[in-house]
Amino acid sequence: MVALDGPSGTGKSTVARRLAADLGARYLDTGAMYRAAALGVLRAGVDPADAGAVLATVEGLDIHIGTDPGAPTVTLDGADVARAIRDAPVTSAVSPVSAVTEVRALLVAQQRRIIDDAAGIVVEGRDIGTVVAPDAPLKVFLTASPAQRAQRRAIQDGVQDLAGVRRSVERRDRLDSTRTASPLRPAADAVELDTTELDATEVLAALHELVAQRGLLVVAPGMSAQRGRP
Template structure:
């Protein structure tokens, strides 16, 4: 398998509803790079906790569940999958129960230590195999890949983010009122930005990009320009389909 056009790591951080997942996939696909959704990994652990009947606030038991969960996250931007104990849980981890549980679960230090180690392994593998990877989450530039060649912190007005989440939920058949979604967005913002371990915040050297008034193509164009400006895009070598 040949290398794609991206050289290095693009770290995309920011709160929910800023368009991270959609634009990260598009960016990785456009550059022949791999794509890592770290949020899906935390959601999968939260699902494992719920399946085990463990209180997400019980840090000790949550850590024990995380240590034994069989979690696999693939990195093809065209077909990224999340499997738990051999089963694809990509749809289930987006449900309201997991959305409520993921913040306290992801705040457990042992969970973060375990998943950050796995995320770094995946990043190293992608760099070796195809030359570049787009990684999205909440602590990529500050904790997972602090030496990333490009760090971008996506922001957007809370109401705009809630509207986007509501549209995504409706498209996936998950019913939720805009008011409820807005409350969930603000709850996660508060929880993620005030947790003791790897709080949500931009890296000191991150470029901040406000997507409130940007649609997906405009956001993608802005990111591609940043990649070009950093000299991270090179002529692609012959390559097959990105897998992993």
């Protein structure tokens, strides 16, 4: 297993999917689970700041995450929501929803079941190395400058207001790093990788080097797994 943590705009999703595909492993985007929960809360007309109502709503949701790195899926109560969970209202709601301790406990349990069922998996999120899978053989915490992260996020979302995106990114950082349940922080034994001056290919190369150093699963194109479990 490979655990990739870090704030938004560091390139986690891009490199996590590519790494999983290269390794012949599964891929889990835990952030998509929290976004699906936030979407369910909004669709139910519940205030994301009302922890009790949020928990009651999330307990009744059916959230499913597909783990094929070539075609990851997200469904909420049987409907495809892969695009809907990226909408601005969901982005605003996901931090307060994910800050509810009991909600995190529910989704972490689901994440651990997915990890346990996989022969090898690359998992991305904000608390994988510290909470979800503290025994992961490789933990990497991606960082980047706030300016670079905002620029990447603006390009990804097709937004012109770079200053507004940066404020949103910094607000999410504050909320995620100061919440009581599973705050955003690197694990004590995580490798920290600054991606500010690196493109996705360079980050991926660095991750492959770390995987090889740890003796984890390495798959050549068109070949089956050679050894170990990612």
